[in-house]
Amino acid sequence: MAGRSGDRRLAVVAFAAAVLLSAAEGLGVNWGTMASHPLPPRAVVRMLQDNGISKVKLFDADAGTMEALAGSGVEVMVAIPNNLLDLLTDYDAARDWVHENVSRYSFDGGVNIKYVAVGNEPFLSSLNGTFLNVTFPALQNIQRALYDAGHGDTIKATVPLNADVYNSPENMQVPSAGRFRPDIAGLMTEIVQFLNQSGAPFTVNIYPFLSLYGNDNFPLDYAFFDGTTSPVVDTNGIQYTNVFDANFDTLVSALVAAGVGGLPVVVGEVGWPTDGDKHARADLAQRFYAGLLRKLASNAGTPLRPNQYVEVYLFSLVDEDAKSVAPGNFERHWGILRYDGQPKYAMDLAGQGRDTALVAARGVAYLPRAWCVLNPSATPDAMSRVGDNVNYACTYADCTSLGYGSTCNGMDAAGNASYAFNAYFQVQNQVEESCGFQGLAVQTQQDPSTNACNFTIQIEPSAAAGRRPAAVAVTVATAMLISVLAAMVTTP
Secondary structure, eight states, X not given: OHHHHHHHHHHHHHHHXXXXXXXXXXXXXXXXXXXXSOOOHHHHHHHHHHTTOOEEEOSSOOHHHHHHHTTSOOEEEEEEOGGGTTGGGSHHHHHHHHHHHTGGGOSTTSOEEEEEEESSSTTOGGGTTTTTTTHHHHHHHHXXXXXXXXXXXXXXXXXXXEGGGEEOOTTOOSGGGOXXXXXXXXXXXXXXXXXXXXXXXXXXXXXXXXXXXXXXXSOGGGGSSSOOSSOEEOTTSOEEOSHHHHHHHHHHHHHHHTTOTTOOEEEEEEOOOSSSSTTOOHHXXXXXXXXXHHHHHTTOXXXXXXXXXXXXXXXXXXXXXXXXXXXXXXGGGOOSBOTTSOBSSOOOXXXXXXXXXXXXXXXXXXXXXXEEEEOTTOOHHHHTTHHHHHHHHHHHSOOGGGSTTSTTTTOOHHHHHHHHHHXXXXXXXXXXXXXXXXXXXXXXXXXXXXXXXXOXXXXXXXXXXXXXXXXXXXXXXXXXXXXXXXXXXXXX
16 A cells, blocks of 8 residues: 555656646746856756756857757757858858758757747847848848758748837837837848748747836836736727737737738747846746746737747846846846856746746856955055955956845945955956955955845856856946946945
C-alpha cells in the first residue's frame, strides 16, 4: 500500500510539472548579454530548461550563445544588429550571413532556429530615420537567402519594431483608429505585405511601463491587468481595461488598414523593470507579470483578436549592467532574474497565480566575500576629492540604483559613495588597486547592504565566459545621475 501511495504522489507531482511546463512552453524570453559579467551561456540554457522556457529571442548571433543552445531544443529567434543592416542590402553579404549564422547550426542536434530578427526597432523615432532605407532591403535579402539555403519554409525573417511605428490620430485616440505612423506608412505597408507573402509574423515590442514612465497623468491601474476605473471606450463600443490590449489592437487596426488584417503578431518584448524609477519596483513587476501570464494562459486574446494564443517573449531574462540608460535608469533592471540568475520575486509561468519561484541558475561562482566602502578614516584632504572619485566610479560601473525613486536612493552621502566605490570594485573583479580612490576607500568583509539596498558581489569572470570588464556606456542620463551624486557627497 505504501508503495502504491508513493507512486500516486509521484504521478500527481509529475502531472503538476507537466501542467507548468505546457503553460510555460508557449512563453519566450529575451536573452541579452550587455553585462560586465554575463552568465555563462551553458548555465543560461540549463536555467531555461529548468524553468520549462522553450523559446528565446537573441540580439545577435554570438557563437558562444549559439553553441550553448545546440541540442537543447530551445526555439531561437537569432538576430542581426542594426549596424549590419546597411551591409545586408547587398545580397551576397546576406547569403554569407545566413551561411555563417543559420546554416552552420542547422543539423541534427543543432540549434532550433525559427526566426531571424532583422534589426531591432530600426524605425524608432529617436533614431531619426537612420535605418529607413536599409531595413526593408535587408529583410528581403535575408528571407531570399534563407530560401536559397533551403531554410525558407521553416525559418522566417521578421523585423522587431517598437510600438511607435503605429498610433491613433490626435482627434480619435482609440484602437480602432490605429494606423501606421504617417512618415513611414508607405514603407510599413510594403513591409507587412512582404511578411504576409513570406509567412512571417509582425513582431512588436509593447511596454505598458513606458506608457506610465514620465507621464504622471497616466492611470496606474491601466498599466496592469486587474481592472481599471478609467477604461477606454472605443467608437465601436469595445471597452479597454488595460493598455496592453489597447496597444495590440491599435496595431491590429493598422494591419487591417494596410490590407493584411490576418497577419500573425508576435510580441517580441514585454516586461516590467524593478529599479531605476519610482514605478520600477519588484512588487509592481510581480503584479504585472501575474496579470499578463494569467491572460496568456487563458488564451483570452484581445478584443479584436479574441480567444487566440498570443506568442510572447518576456523582457528580459536577466539584468544587464552595461546597457545604455538613454531611455532611463530602469534600462539595466528589466530582468525577471538578477545579474547572477537569482529570482527577484515569485512568478508562476503557468499563469495559475501560484506562489512559486523560478529555478535559479546553477553552478554560479562568485568573487570572494569582500566589498569596497568609504574609508571612515579618510583625511579631510582626501574627502575634498570624494565627488570626483564618485564621478569616476559611476562612469565605469552601474550606479543607477542610487537615482531618484530607486532602491538605494534613501542612503546618506557616505552610503552613496560606498555604493559607487563597491560597484566599481566588483566590475574590476575586486583587484586591490580598484579600491583605492585616492585614500577614500577601504575593503571590508562586513556586508554594507541595507534592507532596501543590495551591495552586490559579482560573479567570477571565469563564470562569465572569461570576458574582461567593460566600461559602462555613459549617456546624458548617466552623466546627470553622476553629477547629482557627486554634488550630494561633497555637500557638507
